[in-house]
Amino acid sequence: MEQLIPIMNKDSANLPSHRINRMARLGKLASSVAGSMLYQGGKQWLKGENPTKQALLLSPQNLQRFSQELAKLRGAAMKVGQLLSMDAGDLLPPELAHILANLRNQAPSMPLPQLQKQLSQHWGANWADQFQQFSFYPIAAASIGQVHRAVDQAGNLLAIKIQYPGIAQSISSDVDNLATLLKWSRLIPSDVNLKPIIEEAKRQLLLEADYHHEADALQFIGEKINQCRLTDHFALPKLVPKLSNNQILSMSFMQGEPIESLKNQPQAERNQAISHLFELLFLELFDWQRVQTDPNFANFLYQADSQRIVLLDFGATRQYDPNIALGYRQLISAAIEQNTAGMEQAAADIGFFQQAILPEQKASVMQLFHQACEPITHTGPFDFANSDLIKRIKEKGMALSFEQNYWHSPPADALFFHRKLAGFYLLAAQLSARVDLFKLFKPYKI
Numbered sequence: 318m319e320q321l322i323p324i325m326n327k328d329s330a331n332l333p334s335h336r337i338n339r340m341a342r343l344g345k346l347a348s349s350v351a352g353s354m355l356y357q358g359g360k361q362w363l364k365g366e367n368p369t370k371q372a373l374l375l376s377p378q379n380l381q382r383f384s385q386e387l388a389k390l391r392g393a394a395m396k397v398g399q400l401l402s403m404d405a406g407d408l409l410p411p412e413l414a415h416i417l418a419n420l421r422n423q424a425p426s427m428p429l430p431q432l433q434k435q436l437s438q439h440w441g442a443n444w445a446d447q448f449q450q451f452s453f454y455p456i457a458a459a460s461i462g463q464v465h466r467a468v469d470q471a472g473n474l475l476a477i478k479i480q481y482p483g484i485a486q487s488i489s490s491d492v493d494n495l496a497t498l499l500k501w502s503r504l505i506p507s508d509v510n511l512k513p514i515i516e517e518a519k520r521q522l523l524l525e526a527d528y529h530h531e532a533d534a535l536q537f538i539g540e541k542i543n544q545c546r547l548t549d550h551f552a553l554p555k556l557v558p559k560l561s562n563n564q565i566l567s568m569s570f571m572q573g574e575p576i577e578s579l580k581n582q583p584q585a586e587r588n589q590a591i592s593h594l595f596e597l598l599f600l601e602l603f604d605w606q607r608v609q610t611d612p613n614f615a616n617f618l619y620q621a622d623s624q625r626i627v628l629l630d631f632g633a634t635r636q637y638d639p640n641i642a643l644g645y646r647q648l649i650s651a652a653i654e655q656n657t658a659g660m661e662q663a664a665a666d667i668g669f670f671q672q673a674i675l676p677e678q679k680a681s682v683m684q685l686f687h688q689a690c691e692p693i694t695h696t697g698p699f700d701f702a703n704s705d706l707i708k709r710i711k712e713k714g715m716a717l718s719f720e721q722n723y724w725h726s727p728p729a730d731a732l733f734f735h736r737k738l739a740g741f742y743l744l745a746a747q748l749s750a751r752v753d754l755f756k757l758f759k760p761y762k763i
Contacts, residue, residue: 426455426463427481435479439565447560457615461525461632466570473569475557478528480564485526492519517729525632528566532556534607534634535568541605542597550593552625573618573627579748582621588698590619590626591750594741596757602734603646603761606637610733612740633733641667641730650763652690653755660686668728685710689735692742693754702749707742 427435432453436444445451448467455463462480469475496515524530539553552571560567579587594617601608609616611633618627644667651659660683664670670679688710692699745752 426458427479429453431482432479435482435564439562440560461522462564469557469560473557475560476554476568476570477560478566478568480526480528485523485564488522488526489519492522513729514732517732521633521635521733527563528561528632529563531566531630531632531634532558532561534609534631537605537607538601538609538628538631538634541600545600547593547597549623550625551597552620552623552627554629571618571627571629573620576614576617576619576626576744577747578621579619584749584751586624587748587750588752589624591741591745591748592752592757593626594744595752595754598737598741599757599761602637602642606639606642607634608637608734608737609634610737612737612744614740614744635730635733637730637734641728641734645734646761646763648686649690649693649758649761652687653694653758653762657683657687667731669731689738692745692752693758696755698751698753699755700751701742701745702751704746707739707746710739 440447448469449472450468452466455465456476457464461484462478465477465479467475467477492515496511535553535556539555542548542551542553552573554568554571557567557569576590579590582590598608609628609631611630613630616628616630618629619625620627644663648660648663648667651657651663661670661679664683664686669682674682688706691704691706692701744750
């Protein structure tokens, strides 16, 4: 085998694979942050200043410490940071939310000896005999695993996702440790109930750490796309079962440019691509009840020659209760009819308003729903580029959280669907797309 072994990234780092080691890392981080607060506070006090605890906590030095340590730990600690930054950003200080949002791009890769140990453990000592080439330098590194390019003996170009050692075993303790750290540091308000988010994060991460689950989701979505004759619009990698298990996922390598490259294409092509993505989202929720819930732009590539969108990474695929899907059909249908009472009933059926809520808070939540449905209730193409929708939704959400003191975690199914919908809204805005969502939703209107 012709092995492609580049000089490893200077940011590669041996991963702590035992729970005790990982707990010690978070404990060390907490001590370091506390020490920095005392030191910086003392310096400023001697200058006659009176800094707040929040200002000391969010010093550039401490924010950098949080970022670096979470990136080294990866796994649940890093993933929960991403979830908080994407799904509950209005609960976090803007500085920390920004760092957490960038964690996905900061993940250092596994050092070569640790990577080779993983490969030998799963494929045997002679694993290299199965390949003509295997690049030891990852082409992508994230919270659960990293992806490598390889060529098998038949000459097929492959993408191989390799899970970091000890990730699955550390999920529960990592999530609990991070929740404790966030509460201790008061980066999350003390009256916020993190338990539902924490428990759901554990369940979701355990699924993502089981590559059998991702392989099954990949094949399911692929079969559905074939059945719906959407292969002219979408392309998916093909699973390579003999080189896959619960911690290694081998697939055909998919060519394509970043989805953001669409901004260089004509308006009609941009509109068409975003329209296809929303069509797929509606199919996933309303017809299949199985949704790939991660809207990270890196999960989509674009093939300009065929005008097809490449779908990647099915680890976050989630099975939905048919009643939740029906609830969203009823909610959006009621929004189209401007039936607020119907929207309230649908929201309650989905699982909102189960906690104590004041009438004015409930009214604000319904205003958020009305805003979120605007692109779908609008007849004709909705111009995302010339709309301040995303800004208004964020401002309303922050006002509800900070001014009206409504710290509420929505049902998990709703949280993940909102995340995907908001991600597509953001992509549509960045690509200046105009999409007729009213027409796309019409077959599902009740």
